[in-house]
Amino acid sequence: MTGKLEITVHKGISARIISKEMHDNIVVNGMNTQMCRMLGGDIGTSGNLRNVNRMQFGTGSLGETASDVQLQTPITPIKTIDPIVGVTYYNPYYVQFEAYLDFTEANGFAISEAGLLCQDGTLAARKVFSGISKTSDYIIEFRWRIRC
Numbered sequence: 678m679t680g681k682l683e684i685t686v687h688k689g690i691s692a693r694i695i696s697k698e699m700h701d702n703i704v705v706n707g708m709n710t711q712m713c714r715m716l717g718g719d720i721g722t723s724g725n726l727r728n729v730n731r732m733q734f735g736t737g738s739l740g741e742t743a744s745d746v747q748l749q750t751p752i753t754p755i756k757t758i759d760p761i762v763g764v765t766y767y768n769p770y771y772v773q774f775e776a777y778l779d780f781t782e783a784n785g786f787a788i789s790e791a792g793l794l795c796q797d798g799t800l801a802a803r804k805v806f807s808g809i810s811k812t813s814d815y816i817i818e819f820r821w822r823i824r825c
Contacts, residue, residue: 678704678712678825682791682804685818692816700804703741704823708793708801721797729801731794732756732776732819736786741803748792748803754782755794771824778817786811791819 680702688695711727714720721727733756737749756776774793787808793801802823809817 678708678823680704680802680821680823682806683820683822684791684806684809685820686809687816687818688814695815698806700806702802702804702821703743703745704802705741705745705800706743707746707799708795711795711799711801726796727799728796729760729772729774729793729823730757730796732758732774732821733792733794734778734783734786734788734819735790735792736788736808737790738805738808741790741805745803746800748790748800749805750790751792752783752786752788754778771822774821774823776819778811778819780813780816783811784813788817791821793821793823 682700682702684698686696715727733751735748735751739749758774758776761773787810789808790805792803795801
């Protein structure tokens with residue numbers, strides 16, 4: 678599996694785009710373990726499912742590795758996300774996750790890492806990037822696409 682994280686920063690009520698960047702990410706070993714369990718028929722128990730349903734943000738700067746099990750310096754909020762499954766000619770077999778830090782969230786932090794989490798808390802993917810100073814003037818949009 679491979680992944681890309683697109684980060685878009687919007688300014689003010691007009692939501693004018695002031696920056697946009699795209700990053701390759703690491704799908705970590707925890708997700709590979711989850712996939713093997715799911716392929717073997719183990720989908721987890723009620724309330725402890727293996728699907729990705731959250732995105733978390735942090736201020737860590739240590740580069741991502743396949744053995745990561747959590748973000749280096751996580752902050753709140755943890756956003757619940759719904760997957761968008763797509764099959765297109767140009768980009769077949771992917772699932773996309775989107776989350777936003779709005780005007781009221783994570784202000785005062787330099788957001789520099791993001792992670793996808795499974796419902797049972799397992800880290801699925803992680804990316805470290807240049808810090809984005811979050812204030813109430815900005816909305817940050819995270820669009821994460823994992824290709825299977």
